[in-house]
Amino acid sequence: MSIIVKQLTRRFSPGGSPAVSDVSFQAPAGAITSLLGPSGAGKSTLLRLICGLEVPDVGRVLIDGLDCTALPVQKRNVGVVFQSYALFRHMTVRENIAFGLNVRRLPRDEVEARVDEMLRLVQLEALGSRHPGQLSGGQRQRVAFARALAIRPRVLLLDEPFGALDTRVREELREWLHELHERTGLTTLLVTHDQQEALEISQHVVVMSEGRVAQAGSPEDIYDRPASPFVASFIGGASVLRGHVLEGRAALGSLALSVPAAAREGEAVHAFVRPHDIKLARSVSAAGAGERTPFMGRVERFKPVGGFVKVLLRMPSGDEVTVQVPRSEFEALGVVEGDAVRADVLTASV
Numbered sequence: 001m002s003i004i005v006k007q008l009t010r011r012f013s014p015g016g017s018p019a020v021s022d023v024s025f026q027a028p029a030g031a032i033t034s035l036l037g038p039s040g041a042g043k044s045t046l047l048r049l050i051c052g053l054e055v056p057d058v059g060r061v062l063i064d065g066l067d068c069t070a071l072p073v074q075k076r077n078v079g080v081v082f083q084s085y086a087l088f089r090h091m092t093v094r095e096n097i098a099f100g101l102n103v104r105r106l107p108r109d110e111v112e113a114r115v116d117e118m119l120r121l122v123q124l125e126a127l128g129s130r131h132p133g134q135l136s137g138g139q140r141q142r143v144a145f146a147r148a149l150a151i152r153p154r155v156l157l158l159d160e161p162f163g164a165l166d167t168r169v170r171e172e173l174r175e176w177l178h179e180l181h182e183r184t185g186l187t188t189l190l191v192t193h194d195q196q197e198a199l200e201i202s203q204h205v206v207v208m209s210e211g212r213v214a215q216a217g218s219p220e221d222i223y224d225r226p227a228s229p230f231v232a233s234f235i236g237g238a239s240v241l242r243g244h245v246l247e248g249r250a251a252l253g254s255l256a257l258s259v260p261a262a263a264r265e266g267e268a269v270h271a272f273v274r275p276h277d278i279k280l281a282r283s284v285s286a287a288g289a290g291e292r293t294p295f296m297g298r299v300e301r302f303k304p305v306g307g308f309v310k311v312l313l314r315m316p317s318g319d320e321v322t323v324q325v326p327r328s329e330f331e332a333l334g335v336v337e338g339d340a341v342r343a344d345v346l347t348a349s350v
């Protein structure tokens with residue numbers, strides 16, 4: 001039951017830039033795939049193209065090998081959950097869950113049995129006779145899942161399903177979705193702008209930027225081997241540091257990293273470094289014989305955030321680098337804005 005998208009393009013105004021531009025990817029069968037990107041990247045449009053609420057200008061959508069591009073929504077047999085609950089307020093929880101089954105004219109006994117099964121699945125057995133107004137936000141969203149799953153869809157499409165909930169409930173439901181997926185094994189596509197959410201619950205991530213796929217891969221691939229400065233900074237707030245190849249290694253201050261075999265001596269390289277992978281030091285001791293020259297940076301600004309201090313460094317190359325230092329460590333350094341500090345890169349990816 002994989003979802004395959006081939007060269008999809010959707011333009012809302014003639015001559016304008018497309019919301020979705022030549023997008024191809026595959027959501028593997030039985031996995032949760034996240035469509036991750038900032039607001040306006042084209043994620044929702046892509047999801048709507050897959051469920052049939054939008055028609056592409058170019059390209060094809062295949063669900064479980066079947067070309068659905070020209071099929072109306074109700075013929076695609078997909079379960080969809082949006083950010084806003086979209087439950088019928090005048091209906092009970094049971095009636096809401098039964099809605100899609102009644103539309104499909106299933107026998108009454110079967111409808112009742114399936115509603116019971118769904119209430120058990122989303123752990124709301126006791127609340128079947130309530131109205132949506134009598135439920136918490138998290139419970140309402142679980143009813144929306146039950147309604148989407150009641151039709152036994154081939155795939156589940158989720159558009160920021162936890163986006164309207166507060167952080168604590170969102171984290172609980174993330175865990176809940178993970179368990180729900182373990183039980184159903186349904187191929188799931190999750191639209192989110194939250195990189196934490198994507199890395200935590202999906203097995204495959206498609207990063208979107210300006211209507212295009214910026215990178216697709218496992219959460220580890222995306223995090224450890226970002227394909228571009230955009231992906232590096234969007235996932236985990238990495239900065240770009242420029243260095244060069246020295247004795248067959250990428251020299252980044254005092255750190256030397258391995259580089260592809262084809263890299264030539266003296267060639268410029270850029271590396272992605274995450275905020276907690278740089279250590280700051282006050283000492284400006286000259287490099288000893290055989291030592292590599294450490295990076296020196298200037299503190300542009302800093303801001304305490306919880307137990308950490310976020311420091312913006314300006315490197316001599318002009319690069320801006322964000323560093324995250326434990327608060328006590330930063331206070332012990334005793335630096336102020338404008339001071340020079342040594343920046344030791346602990347680890348980075350080239």
Ligand code: ADP
Nearest residue numbers: 012018019037038039040041042043044045046
């Ligand atoms: P995301 O879900 O990543 O925030 P969207 O798919 O909602 O992105 O939007 C992508 C782009 O398409 C945005 O520039 C948005 O303004 C535009 N867009 C989305 N839907 C419509 C529409 N119905 N009419 C015109 N423009 C739209």
